[in-house]
Amino acid sequence: xxxxxxVLLIVIPACSTAPPSPADREAxxxxxxxxxxxxxxxxxxxxxxxxxxxxxTEQQEQQENVNLRSERYExxxxxxxxxxxxxxxxxxxxxxTDVTVPVPVRLTWSGDTPMVSVTDLGIPGMGxxxxxVVFYRDSYAGMWWGGSHGGNLFGRIEKSD
Numbered sequence: 001x002x003x004x005x006x007v008l009l010i011v012i013p014a015c016s017t018a019p020p021s022p023a024d025r026e027a028x029x030x031x032x033x034x035x036x037x038x039x040x041x042x043x044x045x046x047x048x049x050x051x052x053x054x055x056x057t058e059q060q061e062q063q064e065n066v067n068l069r070s071e072r073y074e075x076x077x078x079x080x081x082x083x084x085x086x087x088x089x090x091x092x093x094x095x096x097t098d099v100t101v102p103v104p105v106r107l108t109w110s111g112d113t114p115m116v117s118v119t120d121l122g123i124p125g126m127g128x129x130x131x132x133v134v135f136y137r138d139s140y141a142g143m144w145w146g147g148s149h150g151g152n153l154f155g156r157i158e159k160s161d
Contacts, residue, residue, distance in 0.1 A: 038076070039075045041073040086105055087103065092123075103123065131144040140156075141154040
């Protein structure tokens, strides 16, 4: 146990990175914009019902792991608005849903990794959602909530043909 604590005291500070400079941040933002232009987020999501405390039962969580559902987001482009507010111009496809909408999101950075955050965002024809999604290289992953349901999502970022 003492050895583990010593290792963690050495490793954790070494993993920390200073925030990027404004010029580096601009380069990261341009690279993110380019990576999302004409991109397809092609993946899966899980669904589980939440009880009033906001968590699912163990049985529901086990069921969630075997019931992956397909999702597809065709991103025309992302546009930085002001501060950390961006708009995703996307076609959203899952289950019987197929809509094209501009989706305003908060985009924050952890080092070189962007994270999209929406809280109680109403999307016309779809409902109200909360989500946290990270993007790294050619992958995305996160979690979502909508009413009494929620789950996880993950997939690959591909360029459209």
